[in-house]
Amino acid sequence: MRHGVGAVLVVIVATGWAGGRSALAGPIEFNRDIRPILSDKCFFCHGPDKAERQADLRLDTADGAVEDRDGSIAVVPGDPDASLLVERILSEDEYEVMPPPESGKQLTAAEKELLIEWIRQGAEYQEHWAYVPPTRPAVPEVKDTAWPAGDIDRFVLARIEAAGLTPSPDADRVTLIRRVYFDLIGLPPTPDEVDAFVSDRSEDAWERMVDRLLASRHYGERMAIYWLDLVRYADTVGYHGDQDHSTTLYRDYVIKSFNDNKPFDQFTIEQLAGDLLPEATTEQKIASGYNRLLQTSHEGGVQQKEYLAKYASDRVRNFSEVWLAGTMGCAECHDHKYDPYTAEDFYALQAVMADINDYETFKGGNTLPTKRNPEIEALSPIDEARIAEIESELTLLAGRLAEGDDAARQEIERQIKRLESEKASLQNNLRLQMVTESIKPRMIRLLPRGDWLDESGPVMEPAVPHFLPQIQKEGRVTRLDLAEWLMQEDHPQTSRVFVNRLWYLFFGEGLARSLGDFGSQGEWPTHPKLLDWLAIEFVESGWDVKHVVKLIVMSRAYRQSSLVSEELRERDPQNRLFARQGRFRLPAEMIRDNALAVSGLLVERVGGPSARPYQPAGYYAHLNFPTRRYFYDEDENQYRRGVYTHWQRQFLHPMLRAFDAPTREECTSRRSISNTPTAALTLLNDPTFVEAARVLAVRVLEQEGSDTDRIRWLWREVLSRTAQSDEVAVLAELLTQNRSAYETNEAAAGELLDVGLAPVPKELSAVELASWTAVCRAVLSLNETITRN
Structure with a gap:
């Protein structure tokens, strides 16, 4: 029996509904307030996965929610009383109530309130925030105009002020220098460096220190730690014998790239498709070693077809989480239950990467390191750069040999001898490195339930996820196309994902706290406009990583004390407002x-x-x-x-x-x-x-x-x-x-x-x-x- 409006109000009061989020709090926003509830409690049975969808009802799309299904409409915008969804979530009948008891899910009174009030307000749907290209938002006005050191602070302060709070005071100078040293180079300051900063009261003291640390050769080492986690870098193959493999030149490439402030678009393209670049350099080939970092097996009895399927799936999983903060691994066996990724999307991406030569991998053995052809023997990009510096220094010294007296010439000759010795030593530091070699692409089929033995699925053409901006080209989509697609200005995810992780490194939490999941199961960003502002700033800077890092650490928000006041402990225990620094x-x-x-x-x-x-x-x-x-x-x-x-x-x-x-x-x-x-x-x-x-x-x-x-x-x-x-x-x-x-x-x-x-x-x-x-x-x-x- 359908509840009337009066009955709805009775249930609300009886269940304590009024104790939840009051309608007086303002307009309900679907992405922020409703999508998390539907994703958690409803999408498993009424979401993107057509194979598991119950009653042919979709609640993840507006069209599905308002569809008339034999006289029943789940959501009637503006009319909770006519909406089947309201009837079912308020039902006391165990066979009618949604979510059903056997699901183990249960709506709270506050969540019911939100759903009903959302329908009352018109049941407006929004495209998921992470799939909409970011635009630069207006910088908000703030009451305390003296506090912000830049636009980042205005976004942060606007939220703090809206909550009726104030930012934490600046940390003391000793804490500040230790914080920024660990954050930017991963090492502590010396006592002399601490003394110099504490005594330097000039207006640009902080900025000069930040610039010096960003220019440090140790900055790249600190940043590489996190990147190597993302791309699952290791010195061994992982499966079975877990033999060593040759990949340290890739690690050096990452360190050098961060130190050189290589634009993030170039950094991305070289890793995904360095081997496909015209006249690829040795460094770009080393970068393509990214495609070889996955776990492999060199056990003699492996089924080649099975492991080719494993390797292809691993690459899609890693690609999607590193650059998209997407959980595409869920689509290996079926359409994603919460996000728009389909099994077709998963295997279409496999097809893009199907030209990577994995056949040679099966020829590896139990040697240490094992052979993982194709490999090249090369110098570290770091050593190559040093050799180039030495050659420049030698040229300058040679030009000065004719100048000065005998003592000066003898000193120059000693310098030349020392540099030539260093150069010779570096030139002997050749190492092996796995690289990517493009071959004729393998045929990729959609594997039903991920079963590598099941060949009934359709052959897949290379493509990117269907709901994201598409690659416009004739002919086969390549890894180079895929890498360049990530760096399109209108791509909704790449820039957001990376700046969010930079924020995490320097605050202990991201603006979107689900660092690896920008989908429906991830958390809504605490500061969505700031996230978009940073994403646009990143792109417009030419994908300049150091530029964004400097913006963050120059902010007053970054320089706040990490001590927790009693008020903040009570009002914002998880530091969602960033009204203090993380510890x-x-x-x-x-x-x-x-x-x-x-x-x-x-x-x-x-x-x-x-x-x-x-x-x-x-x-x-x-x-x-x-x-x-x-x-x-x-x-x-x-x-x-x-x-x-x-x-x-x-x-x-x-x-x-x-x-x-x-x-x-x-x-x-x-x-x-x-x-x-x-x-x-x-x-x-x-x-x-x-x-x-x-x-x-x-x-x-x-x-x-x-x-x-x-x-x-x-x-x-x-x-x-x-x-x-x-x-x-x-x-x-x-x-x-x-x-x-x-x-x-x-x-x-x-x-x-x-x-x-x-x-x-x-x-x-x-x-x-x-x-x-x-x-x-x-x-x-x-x-x-x-x-x-």
Whole structure:
């Protein structure tokens, strides 16, 4: 029996409906208020997937919702009483109520209120926000005109003011310099750098520091960590034997690209289709190694047809999440249940990439590294760039040889000899790199339910998803066409996706918090107009990554304190308004880099082969085909940055795993952050951290003064700020306890000092060095040490 308007009101009151979002709150917006409810509670049975659609009813489109189906209309705009949807969501009959009880879904009173009021207001549908090309919105007016440092701040402040709140104050200058150093280069500032910034009160002090960090060679290393997560970069094949493969030149390409500020459109095109560019350079061929980063198998018994299907599907999944923040993997077996992606779209994209030569992959074996032809032998793009610099310097020096006296010429000759030696050394650093080779495209069929044995599906022509702007060309759509399509000015997703991830890197959350899902199951952006403004700014800047990064970190929003006031804790506990900065643990690689940096062990060489830090013996015991043992590096590679750590997919380095680094089997747009005893024990006992503490302790003992003076020096060296009296007291007590313990057990002191490769100064007392090492271990393990504030 259909409810009348009066009955609807009775149900509303009885269910507490009026306690939800009041109609007085203003016009309801479909994308923001209604789509999330329908997507969560209704689309599975009444959405895009035609195979699962019940009662032939679609609620994801306006046409489907208002269709007259034998006298029943789900949604009658303006008339909740005539709408079947209202009757069914308010029904108390278990056989009539929607969602049905067996679905495990249930509408809250507030959600029912929103649906009814939406219909009352006209049931207007909107195209999903992520599929509409962005346009530059007007910058909002704000009351506090003194606070914004630019347009970003005006968007942020307008939301804060609308909520009746105020931004957080600026962070203190010590916190600011640590924040921006970790965010832009992934390393801590030195005490001298902190002092210089704190004492520099000129108006452009912040901007000059930002520019210097953006120009640092370490900026590319920091940015590469996140990109390598996205493209699932690893040093091993992943499946079965998980053998090593040759791909480190691609990692160096990524680092160099960020350092050079390579335009993002060029960066994208070179990776997806560098091999298809006219007269492709060696660097562009290396970039095309992106297409080879997926997991592969070199087990002799694999079914070639099955694995070709696996590889093709993997590429579509990764492509869609990296550049579209799309979950196209859901369409491998059926039409997407929540978004417009169809199975046809999924396999049409496979067809675009069907020219990638995967047949040679099956010829690989159990060697380390395995062969994954096609491969090229080449120099790192970083080494190539340095060689070019050396050649320019040699030309200049040669021109100066005829000038000056004998002493000056001898100095120039020494410089020439040194540079020629460096050049010769670099030219010998050839490495193998998997690249993409285009062959005659394989025939791609739509695989019903993703079954590689089922050949009943239609042959697919290459195409992009049907609901997005289409590629206008005659002939076959290629990977180069696909890459260029991503960079079209009217593409709704590419620029939005990337600037949203940049915001995440510098605030701990994206403007759209679902970093890998811009679809109906993802969260509506908290600041959609700011997201679009940044997306347009990115495109109009010529896809200039550093430009957008600088805009973000120059904002007052970025410079806010991360301390939470009681009002913000109560009114905005999840920091949706960005009325304060985020506070979050450093990524795994940076935690290790920080310890190496403050100890003085860090080797800052950029690029090169993968490094192998200390690792527990026997960790690789279960790796077969071939069996292998892990040998840690006994040279400077031991102390290189975490971005260079050998990435074994099946047995990720334990330190990285303890701090939530991904195995990189799939795209990772957001790392989880856990808090476990294993992480705490890693900080205390991993040989890298023990050795870093010991080397740092040597530096402590080189300082003149009392124990208190040394503790204060240590605290500032690691944390950049002055230690408080209670902090000094705690460490002084720890030092006293350890001195006492090691004086009665000098053998234990010797064991502690025997960790790692760095030599122990003979002139230092073992008891004293061990005692200070224990103090340094404690400081390196502090939450503040591993947290970006």
